[in-house]
Amino acid sequence: MPGMAAGRARQAAKPCDFRRPSAGDSAGAPPAQSGKVTALSEINEQTRKTNRETSMKTLRSNTHWLAAGLMAGTTALSPAFAQEDEVTITAVMHSGLRVLDPVITTAHITRNHGYMIYDVLTAVDADFTPQPQMADWEISEDGLVYTFTLRDGLMFHDGAPVTGADVVASLTRWGDRDSGGQLIFDVTESLEAPDDSTIVWTLSEPFPPLMDVISKQSAVPPFIMPARVAETPPSETITEYVGSGPFVFNEGEYEPGVSVTYEKFDDYVPRDGEVSWMAGPKEVKVDRVVWTTMPDNLTAINALVAGEIDYIEQLSIDLLPILESSPDVAVEMRDPLGYVTIGRPNHLHPPFDNKLIRQAAMDALSQENMLATMQGNPEYYNVCGAIFGCATPLGDETGSEPVTGGADIEAAQAKLEEAGYDGTPIVLMAPTDVVSLMNQPVVAAQALREAGFEVDMQSMDWQSVVQRRAQQNTIEDGGWNMFFTNWMVPEVSDPLINVMVNGRGDDAWFGWPDDPEIEEMRAAFVKATTPEEQKAIAVDIQAHVMDNVNYIMMGEYLIPQARRTTIENMIPSPVPVFWNMEKTSE
Structure with a gap:
């Protein structure tokens, strides 16, 4: 049966082939590029520098908070649980x-x-x-x-x-x-x-x-x-x-x-x-x-080291050295398949209701710039244009050169001119409280501005993004044009599970593309009788998404978690779960 065949094919999924820097290649840094991309690289480095400086300020400003917590023990975080x-x-x-x-x-x-x-x-x-x-x-x-x-x-x-x-x-x-x-x-x-x-x-x-x-x-x-x-x-x-x-x-x-x-x-x-x-x-x-x-990742890390908390789901790569000297903390990858990060345009409202303008936005963005700013260390990211994941049986990178090959600002500018872009501002929602989501809007805003877009980057916490992205309001009534989000690779690994290739208009995922062509391909995928037929349809969907820009694939990355060594038997799974685990005494 096709479903069983698909299941067997998916068993072959393997961890992402993330690059590992050799001793002599400048820690795997990409070769220097010229023009506007170089300017973006400089901005990325400045962003990382600012993040580090902000982290040190946060460490100093939270000293009293941590001290108070240490005096009170774990009950500082949960006073009702003192039994x-x-x-x-x-x-x-x-x-x-x-x-x-x-x-x-x-x-x-x-x-x-x-x-x-x-x-x-x-x-x-x-x-x-x-x-x-x-x-x-x-x-x-x-x-x-x-x-x-x-x-x-x-x-x-x-x-x-x-x-x-x-x-x-x-x-x-x-x-x-x-x-x-x-x-x-x-x-x-x-x-x-x-x-x-x-x-x-x-x-x-x-x-x-x-x-x-x-x-x-x-x-x-x-x-x-x-x-x-x-x-x-x-x-x-x-x-x-x-x-x-x-x-x-x-x-x-x-x-x-x-x-x-x-x-x-x-x-x-x-x-x-x-x-x-x-x-x-x-x-x-x-x-x-x-x-x-907690206020930020650094505060959480210091609370973990101090024994105030037991577990952190996501760690900032820049802050990993803080944990290297702590014998009471384990840092690990819960899920070696990793994540993908993507940009989602709103297909309902101008300017992204215009395919040519969506293509211009994709031309302006570079996976390398985005991932380098997010993760810093190339060990933790992978340039990948496959919408179903590069390490999955359905993975294919057809049509992804605009994002995997580096930003093409001139191509983006030409498309904007051809489309008659009138300077309509793009409302870009920018979460400020999630380690793995806070950098993408900053990098994207700069790239889009270089291409000629007017960008209104609106900062908010992630849960505000979650609530606002579900609204189809016009921009004048508080709507939006673009946001970035992340998915586990297993969540995007085929056309039935990957919600971003749903083309059912109002019944589709946030962004609401009305795309009958992709719906026909998804229906054909269901009826395919062999893995080879499924793969051929998946490649067609890949090419269509890259041309129509249903969303913008921005690459793959790994993100570590941290736990006190007193937490044992945590299930290795893409989803963090709390059954099966035990907590031993210090």
């Missing part, structure tokens, strides 16, 4: 949490929150193979009927059992929002629960990758909620946060964007099997997990 017999893990995630509905957004912090309190029917393991989680399944010989059977012991946090009706409502809401889910529901005849433990999904035609799509770990996993919650219209945000997952959301201690607390769900029954990525038993071995927000 000596409780085991609490305190983590600094990449962003504060404000959006609590994991179906309404693709924000990673909200997805991470979803995995804490909800569960899923099935989940992929490290080989990208779907495994049972809440349910086992059978597929009819003709590929039209999928029957799921819920395992025993499933219970929501309010004490109610999980039933088939809850699953049907949850999948239906998810299918309206998720890119792959939309394709499945295009061919769905019925989705029903004949009894409390059975779900029957009947299709009008085979959809071989169905199990791959519902088992994915992102961007919008099909989390199971009580039916009364899942019946919330997909265009509205849920207001009740009851799941059946391994942790309970403590709504009373939730401070939006500042702190969120999760408590062990004592009635959770882990499934059997082996732990692998999101599959296998979810055994919680601590009492509480607290996600707290």
Whole structure:
């Protein structure tokens, strides 16, 4: 079956081939370039210098904050958790949490929150193979009927059992929002629960990758909620946060964007099997997990060294030397497949409703400049034009020369002139609080200005970007033209999972391209019967995205995490999860 073939192909995915500098090549620095690109390189170096200077100022300004925390111990961060017999893990995630509905957004912090309190029917393991989680399944010989059977012991946090009706409502809401889910529901005849433990999904035609799509770990996993919650219209945000997952959301201690607390769900029954990525038993071995927000990465690093916190999800490469001398801290790559960073234009409003102007923006940008500013050290980034990832079976770099070959300011200027660009300002949203997102808008703004764009770079925190990017308002009414974001490579590895190649207009991902041609190619991908056919279609999609500029691929990178050595048995997975891990005494 094509879905199985696709699964086998994906097993061949390997870690990104990131460049490693040799002793004699100036630490892998790119060769000097001339003209305006050189000017950008100088700006990039100045940006890194400014970041370092700002970090040192922050270190001095936060001395009193850290000292106060050290005097109070870990209770400085969580005064309500002072019971000596409780085991609490305190983590600094990449962003504060404000959006609590994991179906309404693709924000990673909200997805991470979803995995804490909800569960899923099935989940992929490290080989990208779907495994049972809440349910086992059978597929009819003709590929039209999928029957799921819920395992025993499933219970929501309010004490109610999980039933088939809850699953049907949850999948239906998810299918309206998720890119792959939309394709499945295009061919769905019925989705029903004949009894409390059975779900029957009947299709009008085979959809071989169905199990791959519902088992994915992102961007919008099909989390199971009580039916009364899942019946919330997909265009509205849920207001009740009851799941059946391994942790309970403590709504009373939730401070939006500042702190969120999760408590062990004592009635959770882990499934059997082996732990692998999101599959296998979810055994919680601590009492509480607290996600707290800190002013910046340097403050978090010093708090980690001091023992005030236990874990940092993302580290600034420039600040890694601070941790080198700390024997109590482990720095590591949780996910060797890495991330991609991308720029997303808004296809609804001028000037990016014009294809030629989108192409001009892509011509103006350079992956090398962008990645060098983001990461600094070439060991941690890879120039890559493949929208499905350079190390994946579907990866191909057709048409990516405008971004992988360096900025072409003259070409960008010529396209702007041809398009009759009238100086309409570009509203570029610029998050200031996420290590892996704060540099891209700065580099892009300078490059776009050199090409002749007027740029209005508006600074805000990431959660404000998350909320604002979901609005289709005109620029005059608070809308936007472009933002940058990052994805794990597994999230973009095929046309069904990669939400940025969805061309369904208002039903597409933020930016809303109305692109019937790419939708035809995605539908053909579903029906492909061999990996070779799938690859050929993926290459066509790659070429189309590069020409139409549905989004701008800006390369791949790795980002390390850090933990106290007292934190053990953390699952190596693209998604940071807190089950299975243990916290030992100092």
